[in-house]
Amino acid sequence: MASPRNPLHAADHSSATNAQAGYPSVFSFSTHHRVIGRQYFFLSLAAVLIGIVLSLLMRLHIVWPQAPLPFLGQIKPEQYLAYMTMHGTLMVFFVLSVAPQNAFGNLVLPEQIGARVMAFPRLNMLSFWTTLISFFVMVSALFVTGGGSMSGWTQYPPLSATISAGAGQGLGTDLWIVSIAIFCVASLMSAVNFITTILRGRAEGMSLMRMPLTVWSWFVTAMLTLLAFSVLLAAALLLFSDRHWGTSFYLPAGLVVNGAAMAGHSGGSPLLWQHLFWFFGHPEVYIAILPGMGVTSHMLSTFSRKPVYGYRSMVYSLLAIGVLGFMVWGHHMFVAGISPYAVMAFSTLTMVIAVPSSVKVINWLGTLRGGRIRFTIPLLFSVGFVSLFITGGLSGPILAQPAVDMYLHDTYFVVAHFHMIMGMAAVFAIFAATYFWFPLLFPDRIMNEQLGRAHFWFTFIGAYATFMPMHFLGLAGNPRQYSQIVGSAEYLQKLLPIHVFITISAFVLASAQLIFIYNLIYSALRGKFSGTNPWESTTLEWEQDRRQRIRVHHGPYEFGPREDSRRDYTVQSEPPYTYKS
Amino acid sequence: MSKPAILPPHTTHTEPKIGGRGPKPPASVGLGGDDWRNNPPGRRGPRERLKRFRVALSLVLISVFVLFIGLTSAYVVRQGGGTLDTNTGVFTRDWKPVAVPQILWLNTLLLLLSSFTIEFARRQVFREPQVTEEWFGLGTPTRRASLPWLGSTLILGFGFLAGQFVAWRELNAQGIFMATNPSSSFFFILTGAHALHLFGGIIVLTWAAMASFLNRPLESRQIATDCGAWYWHAMGVLWLYIFALFLFVK
Numbered sequence: 109m110a111s112p113r114n115p116l117h118a119a120d121h122s123s124a125t126n127a128q129a130g131y132p133s134v135f136s137f138s139t140h141h142r143v144i145g146r147q148y149f150f151l152s153l154a155a156v157l158i159g160i161v162l163s164l165l166m167r168l169h170i171v172w173p174q175a176p177l178p179f180l181g182q183i184k185p186e187q188y189l190a191y192m193t194m195h196g197t198l199m200v201f202f203v204l205s206v207a208p209q210n211a212f213g214n215l216v217l218p219e220q221i222g223a224r225v226m227a228f229p230r231l232n233m234l235s236f237w238t239t240l241i242s243f244f245v246m247v248s249a250l251f252v253t254g255g256g257s258m259s260g261w262t263q264y265p266p267l268s269a270t271i272s273a274g275a276g277q278g279l280g281t282d283l284w285i286v287s288i289a290i291f292c293v294a295s296l297m298s299a300v301n302f303i304t305t306i307l308r309g310r311a312e313g314m315s316l317m318r319m320p321l322t323v324w325s326w327f328v329t330a331m332l333t334l335l336a337f338s339v340l341l342a343a344a345l346l347l348f349s350d351r352h353w354g355t356s357f358y359l360p361a362g363l364v365v366n367g368a369a370m371a372g373h374s375g376g377s378p379l380l381w382q383h384l385f386w387f388f389g390h391p392e393v394y395i396a397i398l399p400g401m402g403v404t405s406h407m408l409s410t411f412s413r414k415p416v417y418g419y420r421s422m423v424y425s426l427l428a429i430g431v432l433g434f435m436v437w438g439h440h441m442f443v444a445g446i447s448p449y450a451v452m453a454f455s456t457l458t459m460v461i462a463v464p465s466s467v468k469v470i471n472w473l474g475t476l477r478g479g480r481i482r483f484t485i486p487l488l489f490s491v492g493f494v495s496l497f498i499t500g501g502l503s504g505p506i507l508a509q510p511a512v513d514m515y516l517h518d519t520y521f522v523v524a525h526f527h528m529i530m531g532m533a534a535v536f537a538i539f540a541a542t543y544f545w546f547p548l549l550f551p552d553r554i555m556n557e558q559l560g561r562a563h564f565w566f567t568f569i570g571a572y573a574t575f576m577p578m579h580f581l582g583l584a585g586n587p588r589q590y591s592q593i594v595g596s597a598e599y600l601q602k603l604l605p606i607h608v609f610i611t612i613s614a615f616v617l618a619s620a621q622l623i624f625i626y627n628l629i630y631s632a633l634r635g636k637f638s639g640t641n642p643w644e645s646t647t648l649e650w651e652q653d654r655r656q657r658i659r660v661h662h663g664p665y666e667f668g669p670r671e672d673s674r675r676d677y678t679v680q681s682e683p684p685y686t687y688k689s
Numbered sequence: 690m691s692k693p694a695i696l697p698p699h700t701t702h703t704e705p706k707i708g709g710r711g712p713k714p715p716a717s718v719g720l721g722g723d724d725w726r727n728n729p730p731g732r733r734g735p736r737e738r739l740k741r742f743r744v745a746l747s748l749v750l751i752s753v754f755v756l757f758i759g760l761t762s763a764y765v766v767r768q769g770g771g772t773l774d775t776n777t778g779v780f781t782r783d784w785k786p787v788a789v790p791q792i793l794w795l796n797t798l799l800l801l802l803s804s805f806t807i808e809f810a811r812r813q814v815f816r817e818p819q820v821t822e823e824w825f826g827l828g829t830p831t832r833r834a835s836l837p838w839l840g841s842t843l844i845l846g847f848g849f850l851a852g853q854f855v856a857w858r859e860l861n862a863q864g865i866f867m868a869t870n871p872s873s874s875f876f877f878i879l880t881g882a883h884a885l886h887l888f889g890g891i892i893v894l895t896w897a898a899m900a901s902f903l904n905r906p907l908e909s910r911q912i913a914t915d916c917g918a919w920y921w922h923a924m925g926v927l928w929l930y931i932f933a934l935f936l937f938v939k
Binding site for chain 1: 751755
């Protein structure tokens with residue numbers, strides 16, 4: 109009997125339409141990976157909307173600090189800092205770590221490797237609901253007395269370890285730490301589940317080198333998650349202990365906070381936090397971007413109707429980026445006062461990462477070259493990803509030079525760098541994935557093409573218009589994390605027109621997302637029907653008959669003309685065929 | 690009827706290098722393709738779930754070890770910490786090593802013993818004659834054989850936790866608390882985090898012991914006992930690591 113609550117039976121229908129109609133709603137405690145994928149998707153959608161609003165408030169405050177805003181009044185500097193913290197945290201943790209990995213991973217990963225379910229469906233459900241609790245704890249920090257934490261998403265001590273340092277440093281920061289600890293546990297559970305599924309759940313014939321690159325990227329990302337989030341948990345535990353149990357891990361002696369000397373602490377090192385945090389933090393940026401790389405490879409191959417150029421080098425470069433990602437954390441600390449020898453090592457290793465990254469870029473371009481490209485919306489966003497990855501990536505080696513970084517580190521140049529490569533590029537991959545897998549996200553519907561095109565062009569131009577000028581602000585010496593430019597030093601006053609331009613384009617960029625939201629709702633309700641395998645893709649998530657035993661006979665990206673059919677693609681599970689000639 | 694044009698061979702997409710080496714040869718020649726490994730997930734024989742749980746367990750252990758590596762590397766770094774008096778230019782280290790309570794030796798012994806008992810319990814649930822007997826419904830021999838070992842492991846485990854508690858009280862009686870010195874902070878945090886993780890093992894083993902009375906399938910009991918046992922061994926190794934740190938890195 110088909111019971112929708114049992115994931116083993118939920119897909120026992122002859123067509124995807126019926127199977128999906130039988131899925132439990134996203135508001136239920138379901139163990140089905142597609143439902144959980146949707147739940148993660150909506151969670152990160154909620155997080156990204158809050159994050160966008162916060163960023164707009166920040167942009168408004170920078171150019172117009174006296175502005176009386178509805179409901180909020182005039183934004184105070186400490187509020188600005190709280191918004192900055194919450195914007196960073198929500199975007200990094202609840203959008204960039206959740207959407208590419210957990211939302212789309214759950215949505216299609218088991219099907220792509222020919223498994224029917226995740227390895228541990230109930231653990232999967234637990235991961236989602238734990239993440240949701242963590243999200244509520246995080247957002248609640250905005251509404252408690254004192255407001256959100258002011259110490260940024262990196263929570264550098266002594267500021268973050270000192271309760272008396274400001275309004276948001278009390279309950280707001282506690283909630284931040286608790287929320288992140290919960291998030292760590294949820295991510296670890298999810299990573300265990302992903303790796304086990306990929307290692308043990310693959311169908312017959314699905315060798316590791318036949319996995320789609322999306323699966324490879326989720327695999328590497330899950331391994332990074334497993335190693336990185338444990339360290340963050342350790343660091344957060346010590347931070348909490350410094351705040352409440354009177355220890356001195358991060359707090360040095362002789363601190364003067366708000367004019368009062370702080371007693372009871374000595375010998376701690378704020379650098380210790382930075383080491384632990386960035387040992388997590390740098391892999392974290394790869395956790396955000398690697399799934400995007402996988403998705404981009406997948407899209408570029410599918411829509412240029414060509415196999416991925418250099419499949420193996422794509423896999424090895426993914427692994428290389430994953431390994432190197434753990435060796436470069438010190439490049440976030442060039443100005444923190446670490447040993448110059450360590451700086452040299454970190455700087456060299458950082459520049460080494462450019463090699464596998466370039467391998468990927470060249471392979472993407474090689475995949476596009478000579479293809480019969482279908483300019484669909486997912487392809488546009490994937491090309492946008494490549495473009496932003498190059499633009500944002502090129503400022504990476506610049507910042508990897510210690511001497512240059514001394515000047516640029518605390519300026520808008522860094523803001524431009526990580527928003528281009530980690531923010532916008534990853535978001536473009538999320539958009540590509542949303543447009544591509546929409547028929548699986550909302551049963552058998554497809555997103556509107558015209559609206560999609562408008563969304564793409566406004567977002568693409570908006571992204572460049574918003575973040576490109578920040579490079580020039582940084583080169584001109586505009587410090588980041590300052591709440592106010594107006595009424596400050598004269599050289600900053602001169603930069604105000606650029607800030608005004610950025611704010612305007614940020615609003616354009618944000619409004620473009622309204623097109624996306626409208627398209628999402630409209631297409632979910634009245635979108636065109638997709639039919640089976642709307643993109644003529646080769647991977648197994650579009651495979652319809654779930655009752656049959658899946659045997660994989662082909663590589664993941666076998667595009668190209670066939671003799672026996674008019675099709676130009678071969679689904680991985682198709683039986684092998686031989687040429688008659 | 691329109692037949693697509695015959696394509697020259699070099700445009701075919703079946704180049705062997707693209708995305709894999711081609712299909713694997715059948716794993717069991719002569720068995721008529723009756724190899725469980727070729728079945729879809731969920732139908733790969735009696736040990737499939739066990740193997741899956743073991744993979745997951747090893748991943749869990751990796752993340753637990755990384756957590757403790759994070760904490761202990763902070764321990765090592767913090768040892769060199771201190772305060773620089775900017776007037777005199779004198780740097781004073783503030784690390785005063787905790788005198789390890791003697792009861793920790795006893796606790797270590799208990800935990801090592803419990804590793805043996807849990808290993809006996811683990812082996813009992815896999816003994817083929819007993820498993821077959823139980824599978825036929827002839828009594829509950831695996832339960833009878835494993836339960837005493839499980840029970841003694843739990844007792845030893847609780848003994849260890851109680852011993853740790855005594856150690857904390859002893860230090861408190863000497864006036865050493867969490868905030869007294871960085872070494873004592875680390876002592877409490879590391880032992881506390883280890884105790885918490887060991888308690889997780891106790892929960893799993895308690896479930897494994899209870900499951901035989903709750904008529905859970907033998908397979909589930911095997912998995913709980915097996916994974917609980919490996920976890921327990923790992924917690925023993927972790928404790929030795931932490932204890933050695935207290936003894937030798939101070």
